[in-house]
Amino acid sequence: MNRPIRVLVAKPGLDGHDRGAKVIARALRDAGMEVIYTGLRQTPEQIVATAIQEDVDVIGLSLLSGAHNYLFPRVAELLKEEGVDDVLLIGGGVIPNEDIPGLKEAGISEIFTPGTPTTEMIEYIKNNLKR
């Protein structure tokens, strides 16, 4: 099926840093994707409900507050509970390297930290879709 890739860029929790999320949203748009941006302070429940209604191919979580070890796995868990197995879940933001293996274990496919070129993220998304 040759259709645009749909991505939900979401900011879970109380984190107010939204520059990164906006940079990513624009980069993905410029790569031809349809990006749904829902703004700040989303609960994992809202993120998963939105992903289902929008039938996105990718959920991209952005977090700089330090709460990623709770919020990211929670999104993965809710997706599983809802039986959603065809969505690629990735994340980015200020995330210490030592936390990354645990997050991957919990079901987040890849984590992109500051300094990663957006071209790399776009390639990753294109090569790892689950649809």
Next chain:
Amino acid sequence: MSYMKLIENMLKGQKRACGKLITIVENEPEEAEKILREIHQYTGKAHIIGITGPPGAGKSTLTDKMVKALIKEGNKVAVIAIDPTSPYTGGSILGDRIRMQDLALDPNVFIRSMGTRGHLGGLSKYTKNALKVLDAAGYDYIIIETVGVGQSEVDIVKIADTIIMVMVPGLGDDIQSIKAGIMEIGDIFAVNKSDLFGADRTATEINMMLDLSMDMERRPPVVKVVAAKNEGIDDLINEVREHINYLKKSGKFEERRKNNLKLEVVELIEEELRKIVISHTDKESKLDGEVVDILNKKKNVYEVRDEFLGKLNRSPN
């Protein structure tokens, strides 16, 4: 999952199935046709509200508040929110949901964002398909937020029962300039941001504009609202209800739907005819010789047209 199973689950109220069906009808014309044939019998029940107006007028904020008011009365409400697709990259940022954050989890609400994907007219080519899926899924009201109106984005008239035109103070001369063809489609005018200076003047200007339209059977009401503060929303909902009553009593409801169905069928026929014409002009480069004849004044364009149509009529396809 097969589309029959998806339809079954959608009719049971599963949002995931509904979301997947919308993706198919938005992207795969052949599959879409199968699905839409199948669900036709369940459609036609929803009342469809179009919300249109200039970029940034507060259409999404207003939609959010209207949805909240409607679900409080026990309705199920769906929203299709349309934003422009970049003509250069084919990508888009669909941001209308930012104003509707706390509706995401409501069991009686379904929100879907769509890019225009190159379609002019304020909607995307397949908005109508998505609408049918949501209608079949049992939503009582479906609100369609169009992209900001410029001069010709009036496709919404072809699918909505009630159109709310959102205006804001400070448009000034813009009201004059968007008048032609656009003002006419409003069934209700909402002056949003009435907390800002100039709202009364905007309302007056709209009323003056309406005074000039002589051929109106029903004068559209002008309602002042402050979507951001949830003010005037009940008045607006009342006007929607009044409009529905008017449509039903006057027979306009059926008339409008019949007209729209006719338009839809004609469009479908045109689309097929265009395919036939293209296959005849492209495949065989049929017109190359004729074009030279036109250049050399041996024939004129009308003769070539008639010859071409004559040939089409004789060949089976």
